[in-house]
Amino acid sequence: xxxxxxxxxxxxxxxxxxxxxxxxxxxxxxxxxxxxxxxxxxxxxxxxxxxxxxxxxxxxxxxxxxxxxxxxxxxxxxxxxxxxxxxxxxxxxxxxxxxxxxxxxxxxxxxxxxxxxxxxxxxxxxxxxxxxxxxxxxxxxxxxxxxxxxxxxxxxxxxxxxxxxxxxxxxxxxxxxxxxxxxxxxxxxxxxxxxxxxxxxxxxxxxxxxxxxxxxxxx
Amino acid sequence: xxxxxxxxxxxxxxxxxxxxxxxxxxxxxxxxxxxxxxxxxxxxxxxxxxxxxxxxxxxxxxxxxxxxxxxxxxxxxxxxxxxxxxxxxxxxxxxxxxxxxxxxxxxxxxxxxxxxxxxxxxxxxxxxxxxxxxxxxxxxxxxxxxxxxxxxxxxxxxxxxxxxxxxxxxxxxxxxxxxxxxxxxxxxxxxxxxxxxxxxxxxxxxxxxxxxxxxxxxxxxxxxxxxxxxxxxxxxxxxxxxxxxxxxxxxxxxxxxxx
Numbered sequence: 035x036x037x038x039x040x041x042x043x044x045x046x047x048x049x050x051x052x053x054x055x056x057x058x059x060x061x062x063x064x065x066x067x068x069x070x071x072x073x074x075x076x077x078x079x080x081x082x083x084x085x086x087x088x089x090x091x092x093x094x095x096x097x098x099x100x101x102x103x104x105x106x107x108x109x110x111x112x113x114x115x116x117x118x119x120x121x122x123x124x125x126x127x128x129x130x131x132x133x134x135x136x137x138x139x140x141x142x143x144x145x146x147x148x149x150x151x152x153x154x155x156x157x158x159x160x161x162x163x164x165x166x167x168x169x170x171x172x173x174x175x176x177x178x179x180x181x182x183x184x185x186x187x188x189x190x191x192x193x194x195x196x197x198x199x200x201x202x203x204x205x206x207x208x209x210x211x212x213x214x215x216x217x218x219x220x221x222x223x224x225x226x227x228x229x230x231x232x233x234x235x236x237x238x239x240x241x242x243x244x245x246x247x248x249x250x251x252x253x
Numbered sequence: 254x255x256x257x258x259x260x261x262x263x264x265x266x267x268x269x270x271x272x273x274x275x276x277x278x279x280x281x282x283x284x285x286x287x288x289x290x291x292x293x294x295x296x297x298x299x300x301x302x303x304x305x306x307x308x309x310x311x312x313x314x315x316x317x318x319x320x321x322x323x324x325x326x327x328x329x330x331x332x333x334x335x336x337x338x339x340x341x342x343x344x345x346x347x348x349x350x351x352x353x354x355x356x357x358x359x360x361x362x363x364x365x366x367x368x369x370x371x372x373x374x375x376x377x378x379x380x381x382x383x384x385x386x387x388x389x390x391x392x393x394x395x396x397x398x399x400x401x402x403x404x405x406x407x408x409x410x411x412x413x414x415x416x417x418x419x420x421x422x423x424x425x426x427x428x429x430x431x432x433x434x435x436x437x438x439x440x441x442x443x444x445x446x447x448x449x450x451x452x453x454x455x456x457x458x459x460x461x462x463x464x465x466x467x468x469x470x471x472x473x474x475x476x477x478x479x480x481x482x483x484x485x486x487x488x489x490x491x492x493x494x495x496x497x498x499x500x501x502x503x504x505x506x507x508x509x510x511x512x
Contacts, residue, residue, distance in 0.1 A: 185426045186416040199405035203441035246429045
């Protein structure tokens, strides 16, 4: 089973490498959004503002990155996967691929934020860790939402409608957590508690995906 | 002659016994509706007339507890029932359970909106001070965030349902979303209230996250009204939902193949 998950992951990666226009499309999306922010904001925004903006941008980047993961699959191809893999393997492959993709996009976004919008972060490595953790959580939730929205024929807009209320608690948690990297002192152990909570939520999402995806899969 | 009387009596009995039985059965089946009615009469009468402790700021507005808090209890219970029916739907793909899940969810949302309205009334006399407080600060209350998330999730649920033309697909996909969203809702209700400071009872300032259930928070006399009120309102919600479900089942008789 593990082998097959890896094979599916490899297939997605290969597809991404061969059809680079989608990848560059998202990359350009990230860059242009942050550039717009850079032009519209005053120089060096305050750290709180910087933090909220960063996570909101992450959210939208995630919607755009992950959205196509199921919408891009044609009917015939889904039928093919149906005959060669189990739903659990398929969803795990997708989740893994999207997590990797989103981590990459998060790092690119972070680098661009540092470049364009100053750098109020005092502990860059810690913040990077939080960003990777956050990217993982966002991509997991939106992968599942994309699977649901793909069933409803239409559109990427539905992903946002379905996903935003569900992701909200996680996003608030992440914003709170990332204040640790802005030099705010946390209560003893509170930082790890919050990080653990976020990781726990991620595990919950994966478990739910494994349980629920087989029902979405059949047509 | 007497024989004839007996015959007549027998006929009367034969004709009326099933009716009587069905009446009795109806009472037997609808005892919880009667209970709901009685409890709500009790709630309204006792809620407005009984003695309540007069605390600073709160004063008589504490009576809103019997209405406002009950709405949230009712909402969560109704959403919970909807969640359970979604699971049942996925276990057997019986279309009936999809109807159940939808209508319990919509009634839950109605309770949520009513909870907001009663809450707004309460806020306007307790939190909003003379110096004026913007709506923005009030809306950032953690309990309000949790409630807003719940309403948004179920709003999305209905949008999702609306975007299908194929019935089976609609039922299946929306059941999946319902289950996922409800499970994700729970952490948000547990986590956020413990993260953000609040004016609302049950925030980090006080001891527990669940104000109404705490031993120290509620006066004993008020508890005598509050718990029956919760049960009464919840039963009313279930009653309303079952009425709508029955209507829908009659409409969709041709699809569900059963009465």
